[in-house]
Amino acid sequence: MQQNHSRYIYLLSAGHLFTDMNQGALPAILPFLIAAYHFNYAQVATLVLASTVVSSIIxxxxxxxxxxxxxxxxxxxxxxxxxxxxxxxGFLSDFRLLFLSIMISGIGVAAFHPEGARMANKVSGDKKGTGVSIFSFGGNAGFAVGPILATASISLFGLRGTAVLAVPCVLMAITILSQIRKMDQAPPEQSRSEMIPEKPAEPDRWVPFTLLSLLLFGRSIVFCGLNTFLPLFFIQVLQQSESTGSALLSFYFAIGAASTLIGGRLGDRFGFVRITRIGFTLFLPVMAALAITRTLVPAVLLLIPVAFALYSPSSLTVVLGQKYLPNRMGLASGITLGLSVSIGGMMAPLLGNLADNFGLMAAIYAITAISIIPAVMSYTLSNEDKREKAVQNSHSLKN
Structure with missing residues (x-):
């Protein structure tokens, strides 16, 4: 990334953080809503649907x-x-209005991601893995910050403390609007004679993109399943307290966020497809090791490779989707960042039903088995690194 444009990727990452912060805040707000208005679990599940699935699908x-x-x-x-x-x-007691407000928040999340990912690709210059990983890091950090900010605000100001969530978002919206014109200028990472047109001449390739989407569907089920059942694994299987289970989930998220940044840099250096394959191939054995572990210290240590293997390819798959559909980067971003996530959300209740009927470990073993899907699909991906080198060499010969 050129120095004068690198600051924009951090602005986009901050926008991503404050956007996804609201999705992360919802699970922390729900218990307060239940206590205040006595909503049942079906209504709570409907509110989660309004936030996540609606935003992902659109x-x-x-x-x-x-x-x-x-x-x-x-x-x-x-x-x-x-x-x-x-x-x-926090200001609405009528369920229908509450559903509408949370759905509006989800629509906002949906509106930000495709343009944000497209712009992150643009301002990243020739270090797209690094740039998009910084952008993705913002979203991961937002999910971690959301529950903390929501809980602290409601504890201090009551249920209407949710108003605090609007403050950073309003400021960020103003900041983005003030920088859009400069940000939208093409980064000068190449000389004019070497500039690549913003609208690539090469066609969209739907077959590799479809294979990538199947990989992401499998990864999404594993991702959502772990988010749901990992704390319960430590609480019910390893006999730890609820606070320990929550703390270890936060530890897992922190390792995952750092791994997103590391994966982007590794992808730029060694190739997007290669690092994606290594990540998902590594995930299967380390997840299996975690599933059979029954002592605390080894389980905590295994969280590090589990998070690294699952999160390190995340930004790389977004860039690969944009490379496979160079004329439809917004659509590619919407599917890789949004629609694929909803698959995991829709499958989570099935994993929950499995746990209800056959025990928690049945769900953990199912998550481990499902991780075979992204591992296998990673070896079907078209290797963009070799392809781009061939294109560059042909251009050099012509010049």
Whole structure:
């Protein structure tokens, strides 16, 4: 990344953080809503549906719109809606209005991601793995920050403390709007004679993109399953306290966020497909080792390779999707960042039903088995690194 454009990737990462912070805050807000208004579990599940599945499913729609006519200002609208929609939740007692406000927050999340990922690709220059990993790190950090900020705000100010969530989002929306014009200028990482046109001449390749999507569907089920059952594994199987289970989940998230950054840099150096294959191939044995572990210290240590293997390819798969669909980067971003996540969310209740009927370890073993899908699918991916080198060599010969 060129020095004068690298600061924009950090701005986009901050926007990603404040956007996804609201999705991370919702699980922390729900217990307060239940206590205040006595909602049942079905209603709570409906609110989660309004936030996650709605936002995930419509992200490709926003991505398709971004491909037809880029709308970078949608990033500002997205972070604004995400924050104000979730902030309003603490002021509403009517379930229908509450559902609407949380759905508006989810729509904001959906609006931000495709344009944000497209712009992250653009301002990253020739270090796209590193740049998009920084962008992805912001989202991971947002999920971690959201519950902390929401809980602290409600504890201090009551349920209406959710208003605090709107403050950073409003400020970030204003900041993004003030920088859009400069950010939207193409980064000068190459001389004019070597500039690659913003709209690539090469065609979209749907077969490798479909294979990548199947990989991401498998990864999403594993990701959502671990988020749900990892604390319960430490509490019920390893006999730890609820606070220890929560703390270890935060530890896992922190390792995952750091691994996203590391994976981006490794991808730029050694190749996106190679690091993706290594990550998902490594995940299967370390997850299996965690599943059969019955003592605390080895289980905690295994969280490090488990998180690294699952998170290190995450930004690389986004860039690969954009490379496979160079003329539809917004759509590619919407699917890789949004729609694929909803698959895991929809499968999580099935894993829960499995745990209810056959015990928690049945769900853990199922997650381990499902991790075979991304491991196998990673070896079907088209190797973009070799392809791009061949293209570059052909251009050099012509010049």
């Amino acid at each position: 992200q490709p729609v926003f991505g398709n719109l971004a491909d037809k006519t880029p709308r970078p200002w949608m990033m500002a609208i997205g972070v604004l809606l995400a924050g104000t929609g979730m902030a309003a939740a």
